Amino acid sequence: MKVNRDQFLEDGYIILRNAIPPDQLDELRAAYEIMVERQKIIWARQRKRDDPPGGAWETNSQPRLHLNSIADQIDAETVATVEIWLHEGMQGVSSELLGVEDAAVTEMMMMCNPVRDHGTANHRGWHRDFYPPNCAPLQGYVDDIIENGPRYVQWNLPLYDDDVLWVVPGSHNRFNTDEENEQLIKDPCAPLHSGIQTHLKAGDGVAYILPLLHWGSMYNTTMRRTIHGGFSTFTACRDRGYLEHLCPASQKTFERWDRRGKRMMEHTMSALRSAMNKDSARYDAALDNLHPGRGKYGKRQSTMFLSKAAKRIHKLKSPDFERLSGPERNYCEMVEPMTLRWGVPIADRFSVDEAQVLWERFKPVDDGLQADEIQWAPGLQGDNTHYYLNEVPADLTVENFIAGWQA
Ligand SMILES: O=C(O)CCC(=O)C(=O)O
Ligand SMILES: [Fe+2]
Incomplete structure (x- = not known):
């Protein structure tokens, strides 16, 4: 067609x-x-x-x-x-x-x-x-x-x-x-x-x-x-x-998709581990493997998704996680590959200490996505949040994210 x-x-x-x-x-x-x-x-x-x-x-x-x-x-x-x-x-x-x-x-x-x-x-x-x-x-x-x-x-x-x-x-x-x-x-x-x-x-x-x-x-x-x-x-x-x-x-089609899904979870792992290891070439290669041919805005988008992945993995590994319930727990456990959410199976691949390093690495991205004031915008409703709903701050780039690893 x-x-x-x-x-x-x-x-x-x-x-x-x-x-x-x-x-x-x-x-x-x-x-x-x-x-x-x-x-x-x-x-x-x-x-x-x-x-x-x-x-x-x-x-x-x-x-x-x-x-x-x-x-x-x-x-x-x-x-x-x-x-x-x-x-x-x-x-x-x-x-x-x-x-x-x-x-x-x-x-x-x-x-x-x-x-x-x-x-x-x-x-x-x-x-x-x-x-x-x-x-x-x-x-x-x-x-x-x-x-x-x-x-x-x-x-x-x-x-x-x-x-x-x-x-x-x-x-x-x-x-x-x-x-x-x-x-x-x-x-x-x-x-x-x-x-x-x-x-x-x-x-x-x-x-x-x-x-x-x-x-x-x-x-x-x-x-x-x-x-x-x-x-x-x-x-x-x-x-x-x-x-x-x-x-x-x-x-055959479903089997092909499932094999691809497995590979993509590995590429997501590789992106997260490369950031932990401060290996920018591997980080970039992993993003390319996840979304071939995407340019700087595509990579920025993936990086924002990965910052959320780091946050969820850190939460899933925390001793308090068992006490979480409702939407917060669902959010951590949910699988949605298009936003690089792989749920519990990916968190299982990190130790508690590794999850801590991972979160520290991506925290600057997460901080950069938040304002001091509560944000609100029609059509993007949810709970009270400090996260920007419309704009991405101009200095939130993959380049700046990687430059921050040297600090
Ligand atoms: O009912 C529809 O066609 C739209 C539903 C919808 O947008 C939603 O549930 O998010
Ligand atoms: Fe909808």
């Missing part, structure tokens, strides 16, 4: 009509419905004391199916829910959009309608799908994307017609305008003047670049089954008990 990559890079999104051929929709709907029912049973079993009988599925404004979390439920009857991700119209197109040979699938999810009406004033309002304190300020993404193209492409692909998603064309490459901020401060859950509503027919897809400003406009009980997830240049190795049910070509 030939796609207009230039348009995608300019607008930050692209709509692909009939990404899935209409004659495949019925089979997919049936397979996904079975998986939704299986997850509902699991969620009902896991409900908390104050939850309704169906657990979080019944309270969530946008309940999601997470295929990676219930991989053991995928069998011959439902394996089409995975196979679709390898379809030329999704995987092939994602490779073209990313400008790589073989894009790898990251998360495989589905957004579903809630059991009761939540309307417009719900969920997150307009947002950009990343929280800078955990990865990098918006400018880090923008400069990297303009210099090198995106590292990740996200998808919505509805199995039933879907008008929920709004996007602001071109917003992946810039900060919010003053007018957008004014509107968002007044009401983060209303159409932006710069926004447009997507109108997707069953089988159409929209692929978008992650910092794009977007909004899930309406969560009501209209049947919604929208495939959601993304592709990146590499992915994590996961539990894939379903492999035996896939066709031989798809099995």
Whole structure:
């Protein structure tokens, strides 16, 4: 399939009509419905004391199916829910959009309608799908994307017609305008003047670049089954008990991606160890191996991600870690290769003392990303934070990071 990559890079999104051929929709709907029912049973079993009988599925404004979390439920009857991700119209197109040979699938999810009406004033309002304190300020993404193209492409692909998603064309490459901020401060859950509503027919897809400003406009009980997830240049190795049910070509694909994921975790290790050893040539080579051909902004972005990796590894190795719970613990344990998060397995490769050296090495980057004052910006909400949300300070460069090793 030939796609207009230039348009995608300019607008930050692209709509692909009939990404899935209409004659495949019925089979997919049936397979996904079975998986939704299986997850509902699991969620009902896991409900908390104050939850309704169906657990979080019944309270969530946008309940999601997470295929990676219930991989053991995928069998011959439902394996089409995975196979679709390898379809030329999704995987092939994602490779073209990313400008790589073989894009790898990251998360495989589905957004579903809630059991009761939540309307417009719900969920997150307009947002950009990343929280800078955990990865990098918006400018880090923008400069990297303009210099090198995106590292990740996200998808919505509805199995039933879907008008929920709004996007602001071109917003992946810039900060919010003053007018957008004014509107968002007044009401983060209303159409932006710069926004447009997507109108997707069953089988159409929209692929978008992650910092794009977007909004899930309406969560009501209209049947919604929208495939959601993304592709990146590499992915994590996961539990894939379903492999035996896939066709031989798809099995090979996942095995190839898992091998690549393992190599990329080793390159991440090498980058971290090279910094510990103050070996700048190896550090640079490891960044090149992770993201071939990326320039100075790409390397700055990777360095900011690695500073977060160092911080998480240091936390994971601390004696207090066992006492952590909730989001802070999840953040340390979560695996998300596109932001160089490899979870517990990478922390296990460091001793407590090494984790201390690692953190000391990257702390100047982390300090440089924080201001004295609390930061706040519409569309990048989260807890009170000192981390910059929009700007990357001008003196935060890979050159300065490495120069600091001599001190
Ligand atoms: O519902 C949608 O289409 C958008 C959802 C979304 O942006 C999100 O959950 O982060
Ligand atoms: Fe989002």
